[in-house]
Amino acid sequence: MRAVPGIVALAVIADMPMFELSIACEIFGTDRRELTDPWYELRLCAARPGTTRTQNGFALHTPYDFHTLTTADTVVVPAISADAVLAGDVGRTGGTRNADDTGGAAGITESGLPEALREAHANGARIVSLCTGAFVLAAAGLLDGRRATTHWMYTGILSARHPRVRVDPAVLYVDEGDVLTSAGRTAGIDLCLHLVRTDLGAEVANQVARRMVTPAHRPGGQAQYIEAPVPRSGDDGLAPVLQWALERLHEQLTVAQMAAWASVSARTLVRRFHAATGTTPLRWLHAQRLARARHLLETTDLPIERISRMCGMGTTGNLRHHFVRSVGVTPADYRRTFQSGRAVSTSAPARIPYSSTGP
Numbered sequence: 001m002r003a004v005p006g007i008v009a010l011a012v013i014a015d016m017p018m019f020e021l022s023i024a025c026e027i028f029g030t031d032r033r034e035l036t037d038p039w040y041e042l043r044l045c046a047a048r049p050g051t052t053r054t055q056n057g058f059a060l061h062t063p064y065d066f067h068t069l070t071t072a073d074t075v076v077v078p079a080i081s082a083d084a085v086l087a088g089d090v091g092r093t094g095g096t097r098n099a100d101d102t103g104g105a106a107g108i109t110e111s112g113l114p115e116a117l118r119e120a121h122a123n124g125a126r127i128v129s130l131c132t133g134a135f136v137l138a139a140a141g142l143l144d145g146r147r148a149t150t151h152w153m154y155t156g157i158l159s160a161r162h163p164r165v166r167v168d169p170a171v172l173y174v175d176e177g178d179v180l181t182s183a184g185r186t187a188g189i190d191l192c193l194h195l196v197r198t199d200l201g202a203e204v205a206n207q208v209a210r211r212m213v214t215p216a217h218r219p220g221g222q223a224q225y226i227e228a229p230v231p232r233s234g235d236d237g238l239a240p241v242l243q244w245a246l247e248r249l250h251e252q253l254t255v256a257q258m259a260a261w262a263s264v265s266a267r268t269l270v271r272r273f274h275a276a277t278g279t280t281p282l283r284w285l286h287a288q289r290l291a292r293a294r295h296l297l298e299t300t301d302l303p304i305e306r307i308s309r310m311c312g313m314g315t316t317g318n319l320r321h322h323f324v325r326s327v328g329v330t331p332a333d334y335r336r337t338f339q340s341g342r343a344v345s346t347s348a349p350a351r352i353p354y355s356s357t358g359p
Contacts, residue, residue, distance in 0.1 A: 005040040005199050006073030009120075011136075012046045012062050013080060013108055016054045020078035020130040020188050027192040027208060028076075035204050043068055047111035055081065066116040074195070075120045078188070079131035080108065085154055114140035127179045128195065130188035134181045138162040146176050151184030170328055172218060189214055218337075238262075238276050241269075242284075249289050249312045255281050289313055290326055297331055298338040304331050 008028040012021070029042035046052045046062035053059050069075045108114070117140040121127050129137045134150040135158060137143050144164040149155065155169035168174060173182040173191035175198075182191035193216060197205035202216075209216035241262040245253055258281055259269040273281050289311040296307045305316045313319040323331050 005036075005038060007041045007043060007071070008074045008076060009043045009045050009064070009069045009072035009125075011066065011069060011075065011077045011113055011117075012044055012052045012054070012060060013111070013113070014052055014054070015081045015084070016052075017079045017081060017131075018054050018056060018058055019185060020133070021054060021060070023130065023188045023192055024076045024078060026212065027189070027196065032208065035207050036200050043072065045069055047113070066112050069113075069116045069125070070119040070123055072120060072125050074126045074128060075117065076128045076130065077113075077117070077133035077136050078129075079133050079151075080135060082132070084108070085132050085135055085157065108136060108139075117142060121178065125178075126195075128191065129181045130191065131182060131184050134158060135161075137179065137181065138165055142179055143181070146179060147174050148176075148179075148181040149174050149183050150181065153184065186214075190218055193217070238272060245285060246288060249285070249292055250310050251312060253285060253312075285312075286322070290322065293319060293323065293331065294327070294334065297335040304335075307331070 008024070010021070010024050010028075025042065028040040031039055033039045043064045044060065044062045045064040045066055045068045047066060049063050049065050050061075051059050052062045113136060117127060117137065121142055127137060127142055129150075131151050132154055134143065134148055135154075137148070138158060138161070143162065145166075147166045147168055148158075149168050149171050150158050152169050155167050158165065159167040171183065172187040173180065173194060175194065180191060180195070182188045189212070193205050193209055193214075196208055197216075206216045241258055244261055245258060255266050255269060259266040262269060264272070270280060273279070273284065279287075293307055293311045293313065296302060296310065297304075300307075302310075304319065308314060308316050308319040311319065313322065320330055323329075323334070327334060329337070
């Protein structure tokens with residue numbers, strides 16, 4: 001445990017999404033000295049002191065420059081805009097220059113932020129990114145050789161652009177000691193509460209979580225929120241056999257049965273299947289069974305044993321094994337996550353039609 005919470009310096013960039021910014025401000029910037037004294041000291045830093053415009057037209061007072069990051073105990077880089085990620089250049093924020101946008105007139109790279117992060121890390125600071133802020137840490141070279149994560153929609157891009165980073169798309173956050181990264185959106189809350197727990201203990205973190213009306217710790221990872229669609233394909237001839245198989249997920253289907261129904265050889269079916277979906281028939285069936293189980297867990301209160309049979313998983317133990325391996329949580333935990341405060345059905349849904357992007 002650290003001796004004191006210390007200074008948390010928040011790197012603010014023009015057009016930065018407000019959600020992740022507000023997470024850090026709420027957890028570290030709200031004075032909670034009644035829980036423990038001292039509390040964190042939050043400093044909002046930009047390329048130049050003044051006002052920085054974030055997404056949706058908010059003007060944020062940023063009284064410190066990026067040099068302040070180099071003397072902080074913890075540095076937090078919230079998400080950057082989706083436009084900046086997709087542009088493939090962290091030097092672009094996607095914003096426009098305004099007279100009072102002193103924090104983001106220059107791009108991320110030109111602002112000196114990567115250099116300030118490297119210096120802060122060299123000085124012993126703990127470096128943290130929320131969501132797509134991981135792209136800034138990667139550009140600064142702080143993720144090389146490390147395990148890291150980001151929003152599941154962008155993990156593939158992060159991995160492709162920074163092959164030295166060991167990207168984990170399934171977790172809510174990664175703690176590498178002096179460098180920490182979180183997955184998308186609300187996973188930033190999980191990571192920030194983890195920092196409080198590390199610094200000040202579980203009881204203080206639990207109290208903060210209660211006040212925010214959020215779990216102090218969520219089981220599993222972001223794999224439970226990722227859809228596993230079938231890639232789009234120009235081979236519409238497979239659609240009938242895929243729909244036929246989806247309607248029989250409760251059966252123990254074989255490649256030979258699917259090929260016979262499609263009136264092709266097993267070898268032909270496998271070849272066409274791989275070209276259309278990027279996987280094998282049996283792996284596709286397995287993914288659809290898990291997708292069906294997820295759908296039933298989300299929308300019904302059917303017993304898990306029955307869901308196991310309906311999805312072709314057989315026993316509850318078999319479903320649990322594959323569910324934990326694929327999603328990261330048990331079927332029961334998954335159900336609690338998605339049915340909290342939601343009305344559910346006591347019977348199975350009718351038919352889930354096939355589409356080119358999955359069931």
